[in-house]
Amino acid sequence: GEVAFRAEREFLARCLASGELGREYLSRPADEQLSSEATRRAREHLVAYFDDPLAALSEDEPTLAALVTDVALAAQEQPATAEAVLRMSILQLEKRRIEREIRRAAHEGDHARQSELAAAEQRVRGELDEVMGQTA
Numbered sequence: 001g002e003v004a005f006r007a008e009r010e011f012l013a014r015c016l017a018s019g020e021l022g023r024e025y026l027s028r029p030a031d032e033q034l035s036s037e038a039t040r041r042a043r044e045h046l047v048a049y050f051d052d053p054l055a056a057l058s059e060d061e062p063t064l065a066a067l068v069t070d071v072a073l074a075a076q077e078q079p080a081t082a083e084a085v086l087r088m089s090i091l092q093l094e095k096r097r098i099e100r101e102i103r104r105a106a107h108e109g110d111h112a113r114q115s116e117l118a119a120a121e122q123r124v125r126g127e128l129d130e131v132m133g134q135t136a
Contacts, residue, residue, distance in 0.1 A: 004035040004096055009071060011089045012039070012046060016053060016075035018086065023050050025086040033093040035100065042067045088131045095124045 011029075015022035026047055034040045041064050049055045053072040057065040098121045105113040 001035075005039065007089075007092060007096070008034055008036075008039040009067070009074070011093065012042060012071045013074035013078065014081040014086060014089060016046060016050070016071060017078045018080040021083055021086065022081070023047075025083075025090065026050070028090055029093050033090075033097045035096065038063055038067055042071060046071065084131055084134045088128060091124055091128045091131060095121065095128065098124060 012026070015026040018025070026043060029043070031040050034043060041061075045057075045064065045068050046053055053068055053075075057068060059065070098117050102114055102117045102121070105111075105117060
């Protein structure tokens, strides 16, 4: 939903604002960690055109152009992000992916998958707690 989209947009902007470290982190999330096709495509574009994100935007794809422009402008307005914060952002993307999968498994009545995902979610929560301790 809207919360996931905003968090993903913020992640893209943080990466774009963070130089080579941001470029590296931008390539890390798997497609399924991003909740929408729009953010997946924006991420692909930003990886390809990291040094000039507004390059090669097509008028034929106004949604992509608007999102990339929005991310690029947001990136210009913020300082580089610490690696621990980028890592925390990746873990939050993974946590939201797992939560989406848990909802899907619950809807399908797949209790074994729900248990497996709940364990994965606990591991991610533990990693998040560890990283949050580093940023405090």
